[in-house]
Amino acid sequence: MLKRNPFFAVPVLAFFCTFVAWAGPVTTVPWNGYVGAVSFTFDDALKNQIDNLKPILEGLPDVKVTFFVTNMSNGLQGNAAGFAALANAGHEIGNHTLSHGHMTGQSESELNSEIVDFAGTIEKTLESAGANVKVVSFAAPFCETNESVQKIIAKRHFNNRNCGWHGRNMWETEPEMFNIQAKIWTRSGATAAEMLSSMDTAAFIGDFSGANPWDVQVTGGSWLVVLNHGVTDDAGDDYSINPSDIEKIMKRAVENKLWTASFGTVAAYHRAHFVIDAAESVASDDGFTVSWKIPDEHMPEKVPLRVKIDTQGVGEDAVVEQDGVVIAPESDGTFVVDFMVASLKVRKARAGEVGGGDKPDSTSAADSSAVGDSSGTVGIARTPSVPGASFADYAVFDLNGNCLGTSNGFVVPDRLPRGAYIVRASGSGLAPVTKVVRK
Ligand SMILES: [Zn+2]
The missing domain is CATH 3.20.20.370 (Glycoside hydrolase/deacetylase)
Structure with missing residues (x-):
């Protein structure tokens, strides 16, 4: 039998609060x-x-x-x-x-x-x-x-x-x-x-x-x-x-x-954790922006980071986006952002838009405690509430950002091996949405 250290029974959040005091609103979740x-x-x-x-x-x-x-x-x-x-x-x-x-x-x-x-x-x-x-x-x-x-x-x-x-x-x-x-x-x-x-x-x-x-x-x-x-x-x-x-x-x-x-x-x-966690926010009209410098141009093309974001009063319906793409929250309220984009924006939801800061519905991943989690549950992003509009294209990427083709929704196509992927949905008149999905 393995003996699990009793310390580990302390919730992860308490661990953050005890040991981490960073300047910015973004805090990377340790080890994904x-x-x-x-x-x-x-x-x-x-x-x-x-x-x-x-x-x-x-x-x-x-x-x-x-x-x-x-x-x-x-x-x-x-x-x-x-x-x-x-x-x-x-x-x-x-x-x-x-x-x-x-x-x-x-x-x-x-x-x-x-x-x-x-x-x-x-x-x-x-x-x-x-x-x-x-x-x-x-x-x-x-x-x-x-x-x-x-x-x-x-x-x-x-x-x-x-x-x-x-x-x-x-x-x-x-x-x-x-x-x-x-x-x-x-x-x-x-x-x-x-x-x-x-x-x-x-x-x-x-x-x-x-x-x-x-x-x-x-x-x-x-x-x-x-x-x-x-x-x-x-x-x-x-x-x-x-x-x-x-x-x-x-x-x-x-x-x-x-x-x-x-x-x-x-x-x-x-490496990314030390940069993004120290990045400070700059206020904008409808929220704030956090920008950082890429510390090494030879890092992978995409570096998905699981982060907590303090929305700093933007509100419960705050939307997180990078390069105009809305990042849907994971079921535990964290976001998987791409460090290599070098900035993210937190803003108020616009009319008819689904906010990113609220709790996802019950059809979302039952357990998304980690990217690549072996639970086998597939995360389902909520459908945007824009009348008559729907996503037309779903592109599938691996976690290093290599495009692996298309899918029929927020699902991993049968042809791909088990694991975690990023699906990017887009459609005319809609802000694109990315979501981590698992198979
Ligand atoms: Zn050798």
Whole structure:
């Protein structure tokens, strides 16, 4: 039996109020509404990742991971179809350099070719194999970087995964984006039981009150980054993990209600939180606007953030919109906004318009505590009360903003795998509405 820390019985809202005091009206919900997060990363573009891990991931639709690919041993080129299929299933493909060399000894032009040019090669290679990928994440081979290497990484990526230590990141500690630590798996260095226990620690399950003061203190859920290589039963390969073990560990993460998302997705969410929560409001005629600066142009094209918005007296029928698109509230009153739009507006509802600030009706998602929640409930946006008008087009996007085609309503088409999506409805004479829907 798992022992859940009694602290966690305290409502999440109380947690905010106790620890967070930000300037602006927008407050990001930690870890997308989950207790914590975990990003599994798999390095080196190994064939056994396609052969042995891909089938496991197909059985775990709530788990999205990151593959840091290289062309060492023809890894990327030789397995392009497999990695393209993984990308199309919602997994992230990141950059692990062209030839996996020791970068701290390389010249600037070598670094440019190994890092910057190879990011483009990954995108082109996977495009030829049928996947539309934008590379935003990086992992340094051997975890070797220095300031000049990091400068080149930053020309094309918004993060760098490094190795070492416990690999946990706390919500209120701003991460060093080009030096994010990861817990490393090796057969000789860790046991499957220890990795399972790490899934509990990230979810704040356990009794941490007796920890020595000089130990790393565990005070809540956190984001754990895990570094893996091969996935095989070959006991002679110290860096590989048994397929049955990685499956067990991933299942524990889901069971513990960790947000099991790619490295780039969680890194962008975490980075964005420090910017949007500090952004202040500027009053307008019918409400207010909040604007912020995008801290890194290489972040994903869309960064959906689950936020609470203090409507500051605009009223119960306040409408939240971005770029003229009304954002329908989730059933818990939070909004999923796109950080990359760099502003949002809160205004009074216009005549005939459905306000966004009131409680959704009973047909809305029964449980939308988190984007990507596995409840299987599909959120249904309310029909706008404009006489005679209705939405004509519904476009479906993944959470990274890639358009996946159209739908017949706020539903995920059958052809797409289980998971969370954004549907944008539009129609003549109506303000477009976006809604997170799940399947
Ligand atoms: Zn490597």
